[in-house]
Amino acid sequence: MSIAVIYGSTTGMTAEVAANIASALGAECLNVAEVSADTLAGFDALVLGSSTWGAGDLQDDWEANIGVLEGASLAGKKVAVFGTGDSLGFADTFCDAMARLRDAAAAAGATIVGAGPVEGYDGIASRVVENGRFIGLPLDVTNQPELTDSRVAAWVEKLKTELA
Numbered sequence: 001m002s003i004a005v006i007y008g009s010t011t012g013m014t015a016e017v018a019a020n021i022a023s024a025l026g027a028e029c030l031n032v033a034e035v036s037a038d039t040l041a042g043f044d045a046l047v048l049g050s051s052t053w054g055a056g057d058l059q060d061d062w063e064a065n066i067g068v069l070e071g072a073s074l075a076g077k078k079v080a081v082f083g084t085g086d087s088l089g090f091a092d093t094f095c096d097a098m099a100r101l102r103d104a105a106a107a108a109g110a111t112i113v114g115a116g117p118v119e120g121y122d123g124i125a126s127r128v129v130e131n132g133r134f135i136g137l138p139l140d141v142t143n144q145p146e147l148t149d150s151r152v153a154a155w156v157e158k159l160k161t162e163l164a
């Protein structure tokens, strides 16, 4: 099965995580600034990642190119989302961009996978939590960088089953 990790990243944090996820999944890693709907349509499953800017906004390249998800028509495809953010500075909008990606992928017909229990964070009141669960993998690379590798490894193991 072919999987692509598509990311948007302003200062390189999400790009680095995306490369690690892609390597662990045996997936292609692509910057959203450089993909078309046709490119995305060629993959069986997608992992979408964005940092969050402003107060809960998508990263700029995703904002400019969010239309590629709808254009790709994701019916029948599985999609998981991850993000990087700052849970102490932005508890109310922590990794909110993940919810934007999820909404756009779901609207394009995708089946969303990769949700998991809320663990390792206190006081998160953002859209990344739904029904007591994380909608994907939120990473606080600002305040908890030492936990990123283990969080990614555990999530990728789950995705290997859920994306199949």
Ligand SMILES: Cc1cc2nc3c(=O)[nH]c(=O)nc-3n(C[C@H](O)[C@H](O)[C@H](O)COP(=O)(O)O)c2cc1C
Pocket: 008, 009, 010, 011, 012, 013, 014, 015, 050, 051, 052, 053, 054, 055, 056, 057, 059, 084, 085, 086, 087, 090, 093, 094, 095, 096, 141, 142
């Ligand atoms: C002006 C500004 C606004 C930000 N807003 C948010 C936010 O609303 N939620 C959040 O979780 N992180 C927020 N962050 C933190 C970034 O998302 C975080 O640094 C991220 O890892 C950057 O990733 P990138 O280098 O891949 O773009 C903000 C950072 C800055 C400087």
